[in-house]
Amino acid sequence: MERALIKSIEKHLADKKAIILLGPRQVGKSTLLEQLSSKLIAPVIWWNGDDADIRNILENTTSTSLRSLLGKAKTLVIDEAQRIDNIGISIKLIIDQLKDVKVIATGSSAFELANHINEPLTGRKWEYNLFPFSFGEMVNEHGLLNEKRLLNHRLIYGYYPEIVVNPGEEEIRLKQLSDSYLYKDILNWEKIQKPDKMEKLLQALAFQVGNEVSYHELGQLTGLDNQTTEKYINLLERAFIIFRLGSLSRNLRNELKKSRKIYFYDNGIRNAVINQFSPANLRQDIGALWENFVVSERIKLLAYEQINCNKYFWRTHAQQEIDYIEERNGLMTAYEIKWNIHSKAKFPKTFINAYQDVNTKVITPENIHEFLLV
Numbered sequence: 315m316e317r318a319l320i321k322s323i324e325k326h327l328a329d330k331k332a333i334i335l336l337g338p339r340q341v342g343k344s345t346l347l348e349q350l351s352s353k354l355i356a357p358v359i360w361w362n363g364d365d366a367d368i369r370n371i372l373e374n375t376t377s378t379s380l381r382s383l384l385g386k387a388k389t390l391v392i393d394e395a396q397r398i399d400n401i402g403i404s405i406k407l408i409i410d411q412l413k414d415v416k417v418i419a420t421g422s423s424a425f426e427l428a429n430h431i432n433e434p435l436t437g438r439k440w441e442y443n444l445f446p447f448s449f450g451e452m453v454n455e456h457g458l459l460n461e462k463r464l465l466n467h468r469l470i471y472g473y474y475p476e477i478v479v480n481p482g483e484e485e486i487r488l489k490q491l492s493d494s495y496l497y498k499d500i501l502n503w504e505k506i507q508k509p510d511k512m513e514k515l516l517q518a519l520a521f522q523v524g525n526e527v528s529y530h531e532l533g534q535l536t537g538l539d540n541q542t543t544e545k546y547i548n549l550l551e552r553a554f555i556i557f558r559l560g561s562l563s564r565n566l567r568n569e570l571k572k573s574r575k576i577y578f579y580d581n582g583i584r585n586a587v588i589n590q591f592s593p594a595n596l597r598q599d600i601g602a603l604w605e606n607f608v609v610s611e612r613i614k615l616l617a618y619e620q621i622n623c624n625k626y627f628w629r630t631h632a633q634q635e636i637d638y639i640e641e642r643n644g645l646m647t648a649y650e651i652k653w654n655i656h657s658k659a660k661f662p663k664t665f666i667n668a669y670q671d672v673n674t675k676v677i678t679p680e681n682i683h684e685f686l687l688v
Contacts, residue, residue, distance in 0.1 A: 315455050317346050318618040319442055324353055326440045332405050332417040334431060337444035338554040338579075340491060342475050343420040344393055346444065355388040355416060363397035372404045377411035380404075389416045396421040402434035409438050445554070446473040446580050448614040449686045458683055465679055466594040469603045472582025484582070485591050492586040500549055511536050513587075515546055519556060519576050520587045524605040524637075526561075526573050526629060547576070554579055557613065562626035562639055564668075575627050577606050579613075604653040608677055609638055611686050619688060634662040647673040655680045 323333060327350075335343050351358070361368045371383060372392075384390060390408065395401050405417050419431075431439065452461045452473070461468075471477050471484040480487055500512065514536040519527070533543045550556045561573040578584035581603060585591055594600055616623065623642035629635040638649040646669055650659035655678040666672065677685050 315447070315451060316349065317342065317444070318448060318451050318614075319444060320346065320349060322618070322620065323350065323440075323442060327353055327355065327416065330409065330413065330416075330438075332409060332419065332435060332439045334435075334439050334441045335418070335420045335444055336441065336554075337420075337422070339422045339494070340474060340476055341444050341446050343422070343444055345475075347391060347393070347418065347420065354391075354418075357385075357387045358389040358391060359384060359387040360391045360393070363392060363394035363401075368392075369398050372401060373399045375404055375407065377407055380408060381412060384412065384415060387415060389418065392417070392419040394422060395419040400430065402431035405431065406434040406438060409435075443554070443617055445614045445617070447475055447478055448473065448618070449611045449682070450615060450618075450688070452478075453683070453687060458687075462679070462683070465682075469581055469594050469600070469607055470585055470591055472580040472585075474580060474582060477582055485586075488582050488586040488591075489589075492583050500553055511538055511542075512546055515543065516550070516555075516587045519547075519550075520578070520584050523577060523584060523599075524575060524602040527576050555583065557610075559609070559625060559627050559638070562628045573629065577609050579610050581607050581610070600653050604679075605637060605651045608651045608682065608685065612638070615686055615688070628665060630662075630664065634664055636661065636665060645673070646671075647675060649675050649677050649685075651677045653679065 319335075323335075323346075326333060335346070337343055361372075363369060363372075371379075392398070392401070392405075398404070401419070405419060408415055408417050449461065449468075452464075471488065474488070474491060476487055476491065477484050515532060515538065518532050518535045529540045529543045529547075532538070533540050536543065538546070547556070547558075551558060556576050556578055559575045559577065561571065563571045578587075584603075584606060590597075590599075594603070597603060613625075615621075616625075621642070623640045626639040626641070627635070627637060628639055628648070636648045637651045640647050640649075648661060648665070648669075650661065652659055657676075657678070659676045661674045666674075675685075
């Protein structure tokens with residue numbers, strides 16, 4: 315299946331900047347590069363950060379040794395680059411000294427790669443995030459009607475490629491996937507001493523999808539202090555497991571300030587964390603599942619289409635709320651997200667009066683394609 319990012323990346327294959335492709339494990343980064351292989355400027359050398367000799371080469375290197383190793387290569391692909399210390403400095407060296415070599419690097423997490431590339435590669439890189447399959451990608455693969463028919467399934471099992479291409483084995487594969495990349499990578503990278511606390515935090519976040527979260531309350535539930543709770547949430551966000559949505563607060567005294575909602579990038583991972591795979595029509599949390607799906611798929615679309623906008627939710631102390639808001643080029647659109655296509659959403663007059671000229675829309679399974687397709 316052709317990924318949505320391919321055309322964006324193709325545009326930059328011939329320039330001098332490095333291409334950095336970030337994302338969690340098992341979302342298809344290596345597969346995407348293989349799909350691009352015919353478009354890469356040959357000769358191409360493929361290195362993997364999992365190989366000890368490659369790490370040794372790149373952790374302490376010079377332009378002379380790199381030229382010798384690369385020979386006549388015009389493109390260098392470095393997979394699993396987050397395993398290599400000082401990788402940003404090495405890539406900078408190639409860009410600055412070996413000007414005829416294009417560098418493409420992938421990282422299974424933003425943890426180390428982002429920390430080690432941002433400063434050395436300022437102005438020298440194109441950075442992309444790859445997520446699990448998206449609604450739009452699946453529609454392109456087998457049509458809108460088929461994908462809409464599978465919505466109930468997607469709400470439970472999500473879009474990880476391994477899950478999508480192995481029907482009938484969703485639950486066992488999701489549990490293996492969640493255990494592998496949620497705990498192994500994070501615990502190893504950050505030397506976290508209390509994995510049970512991390513697991514409790516993830517479960518607490520899973521149960522609170524779509525609701526305002528309090529670090530203090532999460533800490534009480536998990537036995538972590540506020541500072542550690544925030545640190546763990548930052549790690550989970552940088553690992554592309556969750557993301558935060560901040561509150562809109564500009565005009566009204568009773569608007570919640572500095573509040574946040576937290577969503578999972580993938581519904582299947584969310585359900586695996588709490589081991590709940592019952593069908594959508596039997597779920598008491600179907601509203602939360604639908605909201606998580608809609609918002610996370612919108613985030614993927616905005617990222618892939620490189621659309622910059624501010625994203626919020628809105629809530630007052632009186633519990634008036636709006637699920638999701640986008641502000642782009644001075645224009646604001648407020649969205650209510652409803653699973654029941656017959657539900658009537660009411661946008662609070664307080665909000666409408668405070669934020670004039672705002673557009674309002676209701677997103678349901680019936681019109682979801684209008685929100686998630688370009």
